[in-house]
Amino acid sequence: MSIELDAVSKSFGAVEAIRNVSLTIGQGEMFGLIGHNGAGKSTLFKLMLGLLPASAGAVRMNGVPTSSAQFRQVRRRIGYLPESFVSYDNLSGLEVLQLFADLKQVARAECGRVLRRVGLAHAASRRLHTYSKGMRQRLGFAQVLLGDPELIFLDEPTNGLDPEGIADFYGILHEAQGRGATIVITSHILADIQDRVDRLVILDAGKVAALGTLADLRSRQVLPSHIEVRLPPGGADKVGPALAHLAGVTIILDGEHATIACAAALKAQVVAALAPMLLDVSIREPSLEDLFLGYGGHHARAH
Incomplete structure (x- = not known):
């Protein structure tokens, strides 16, 4: 699934959070979105997900505007992991995943496979309040994978993961990319993503400061x-x-x-x-x- 942002801006009162951003993310691309706190990363995520309307410009996925009625069908093919994954502590990991499966209209039978894939099969029956931060993050990633989404949005996805968990996480992402999924990822841990994304955009004060491959950015900066x-x-x-x-x-x-x-x-x-x-x-x-x-x-x- 491709994404196109055409001169997109977003204001909250007098604050212009996103300023005239234009970019295209191709199908099957792993795309990095980086910027310091307050640069506009989360706002841009919400604009691309259709959770916020743009103040100006247009956001399209596979040519479908996020502001249109048809986008509801496109949204069903999207997986999203917010920066902080929160769910019901009194439910087991399997029950949480089954809840998401119902919301996504995915067969519950898929939950066991996905839990195994993220390394949580052993904790499927445990209540969420017993999960560590890393286990909660894995469960959040599991709900993203339900239904094999064509577009995956990940906001600071490796929070709480140890080095082995981070390696597993990117291994799963590359499998999804191999199936043709488009992946948009934001991270403060720049060393983790620098050799893994195909291209990236650097946001600064809501504007595109740089866009391209890592080699492109190196050649332009002349460091x-x-x-x-x-x-x-x-x-x-x-x-x-x-x-x-x-x-x-x-x-x-x-x-x-x-x-x-x-x-x-x-x-x-x-x-x-x-x-x-x-x-x-x-x-x-x-x-x-x-x-x-x-x-x-x-x-x-x-x-």
Whole structure:
């Protein structure tokens, strides 16, 4: 299922939460939506889900406007996990899932399969008040998967999950994507999503600050690559002279280790110049968090 936002704005009184946002998300794409608190991520989610009307512009899914009567049928093919999944503590995990199955008009028989897929089969009969935060998050993800939705919205979905749980979560998402599902995901844990989304948008004060693949954003920001090297005794004195012919290179020496910051186009020349003296080398490209900060997301959390 594709999504199209055409010059969408949303105001709450005098506050303009979303400002003239235009973007298209293709079918089968895993799309990241990032921005600091107050950037407009949750508002944009609600606009795309049809939970809020746009003040200006249009939101369409597979060409169907979210403001139209026909959108009710489209909405049945959508799965959504809000940032905080809340349900009835006195119900068991299976009963909660059966409730969602009834709401979605999905056969209850599917609940057991979905609970197994998210690793909760052992806790199906336990009351929700005994669930940990991570287990509640898995249950919330389970209700998203009911009915094999064609479009999945996930708001901070890895809250409370341990590293194994996060890996399982993305494994399930890639299975859904393999079936053709479109996935829109927002996360503050930028390191988790940077190598998993196909494209992403960075929101800043309700506007699109950047849109594209991670490679696109790196090329536009022109942030330096960092080459970290380990040198033999006495090697540190040779680094400066070896790189003197390269302009715009910054060298930080720390005993037998050196970090060289340079433009991406110079990486090969730096490594070639230092090759005779290298004991070890690693290259760190700008992370999504580096890019986020560079595009104005100054309130990003460090993870």
